[in-house]
Amino acid sequence: MITLNLNGRETEIAVEEDTPLLWALRDELGMTGTKYGCGIGACGACTVHIDGQPARACLTPVKAVAGKSITTIEGLAENGLSVVQQAWVDENVPQCGYCQAGQIMSATALLTSNPDPTDADIETAMAGNICRCGTYPRIRKAIRVAAGRMSHDDNS
Amino acid sequence: MTTILKLSRRDVLKATGAVGGVFALGVCLPGCQSRPGLTAATESFAPNLFVTFSPDGDVIITVSRSEMGQGVRTSLPRIVADQLEADIARVTIVQAPGDPKYGDQNTDGSKSVRMMFPPLCEAGATARVMLEQAAADHWGVDRTEVAANNHGVEHKVSGERLEFSELIEAASRLEIPLNARLKDPSEYRYIGMSAANVDREAFVTGKAVYGFDVVIPGMKYACVARAPVFDARIKSYNTDAAAKVAGVSAFCKIPFSPHTREFFPEEGIAVIADSSWAAMRGRDALEVEWDVSANGDYNTADYRKLLTNSVRNPGTAHVSRGDVDKAMAGAGKLVEALYETPMLAHAPMEPPVATAWVKENGDCEVWVPAQDPKDTRRLIAEWLDIDQSRVTVNVTFLGGAFGRKAQSDFIFEAVEASRQAGVPVKLLWTREDDIRNCYFHAESIQTMQARLGADGLPTAWLMRSAYPSIDWMWQPGLDEPMPWEVGMGLTNMPFDVPNVSIEGCKARIPIRIGWLRSVCNVWHSFAINGFVDEMAEAAGADVVAYRLRLLGKDRVFDAPNEPQDSIECFNGRWVDTGRYRRVLEFLAGRCDWGKELPENHFRGLAVQNSFYSYTATIIEIAINKDGSFSIVSVDTAVDCGRIVNPEGVTAQVEGATIFGLGLALYGELTASDGRVQQSNFHDYRVMRINETPGVIRAHLMESDEPPSGIGEPPTPVIAPALAAALYAATGTRFRRMPFMKEWSALKNS
């Protein structure tokens, strides 16, 4: 039994402790917003936050997150949409949508640590997230929009 | 509200069972057959149900095509709603299950809007006319005095208005009119107006349910150890180690289906477990010895040699105009080139996955990301040897597909696992499974040869193309391209050349192959555009000016080898060289072709007609100080006929461009000993954000022509345009994909 804080709630997971967090979330907890794309850390579809840092849930055994705080796409906004999610909606980013939870988790982590990223910062932070539909131009734009809104909020 | 249901085949009223409190209206689809060889000629095309009113007047619109990122759930309902004069805010969208009553549901060939535009216009207009008639009857006036407007009907003279909700009961008692007047394009309110994707909130919150996300109470998970080589058979297997993996509960054999087996799966052993992870680990622990037979000899190097030899000899002539041999023997410059493209996999972000439940009574229900739910249903019934009426195919969101999920092998595996296990089973593929057991986009080799006349234009042009036919999946022994395949970019080429021979050359292949976004257009466009550039150079001409001369006078003609399903799904003309010319002129103008570029910047261009659309692309690259190159911009102009959703078309251009760049730069699979050597994104490289050009612009042309394809047409122009830019930069022709490999070879030489 592993205890962790999942999206603000104490949560117990009863799985083999080497089970990747990805599958514990999806199969045990029924939280299917976090996606499988490669299982080897090469696509970013499974990105979650562990104590605020972006991490690949497919490579993270649950034992490594005992006692830690995990945020998934389901926990990004208490009500409605986060600023990043809203920017994604406004820029009409998703095509098939499958990669977007991972993209949004990576982008959110980027903007949390770096509220005013340069283009190069965006490329570096997002290079691990594949979108086979090719929504990259809109992802870039949505990140800039979200960054602009966040800084505006801070100043107001 | 009374319970009334009308299902109609335009001229045949036919009641079928009752549905509570709805007024439903159906239309008949044109007889769109699936691809050749798949559909029995006797298949009937039953009436279809697209428009349903709920008692409060809201409209439920059924989408019968699968959503895989191309935005059909956004575009198709807007066609209906427009003709219906419905308020789009009061439209709910329902995803149709697999059912022959919807006609062709095979979501491929860039044909959703192209095929559905006429029947959906009619579905909306017919319902509107009935509502207008009901209002006219209510006021006791002639129908010409009333007009529907934004979810209600107004009396033009008195200004009185009745809401749809007040009219649906009366309307439902009316005869369904024939030839309801379609709105004039000048009256369109949604068609042609941009709309954001209707599902975007579900996508960004993780709430959209994909195939991978289906949960059925009591379900188990499964992963399959399947034939690593085409048609390999299980010699022996040992489950001891796998059985020890915690959570593994059972094993079941996926039986061998002899070729040809349509999309029935390879032989394999399914490991059934309590979780995805346990199923994967159990599968990895399974020991299987395979008998790989002769197919274990397949390898890429030898296959390339085979194709190269094949194009040395004449093939089957699909177009034979004039006397090529004689003209080729004449005087003038001879231009020759050979183009190569590699084996590829689709690698949609969501690998194949299916949840199936073969119930105690033998009925079967599946929840699947299927591109072709109707045909999947037929084949499940065949697999289980039950009537189709006992099979329900629910369609989830598809996490991308690009052609892979048009083949339902993964679904039959899930059905079989559930049948044997007696419980619902979610059967998932890992990325490794996806890459290794793909229905591959096969390798191709094309040779081009031309004799140029004194004016620099070819007097003779010989094209030979060798690649295996996808139809061999149904026709054993088939060993050359089929007419519909050479029809994707060769025999429908627009150039006016007096002596032409277009030949398909022998190529047998011992692997599973299938359709990948743009299919044969990818390699044909690469070869033709590359060769036109080479002829232009030999003629000392600019590539745009040369293409315009090569086109000759504007002509409209029916290409000889159109795929049957495409013909029936399109009511425009097949090749219109004037549209080809205009898309080229339009883009050349927009991008100021020929202008002076910044130092170390170079451009390339390509044009292609595919899926009845016309696409032109200009790619600009920069050679960096360190000697590497970057792609600065991609500008693509499209004429895809009337545009339903410009925003959706723009998104498709962007996505198809990036897909095309991935193929051009990196895409390559190789085989050795019958096995694909790559397995995941670390060795099967796809585009990432940091490699994506900063500028990708879609230039949409306005058109009154019938809507044509858009999901695929912007892809095949990318590789040749990039090859041309690389040539401008380096003086070396890039005739072999992928280019990064060629680039490294060039830099190291």
Ligand code: FES
């Ligand atoms: S699934 Fe974890 S990085 Fe791809």
Ligand code: FES
């Ligand atoms: S939106 Fe389809 S993979 Fe990114």
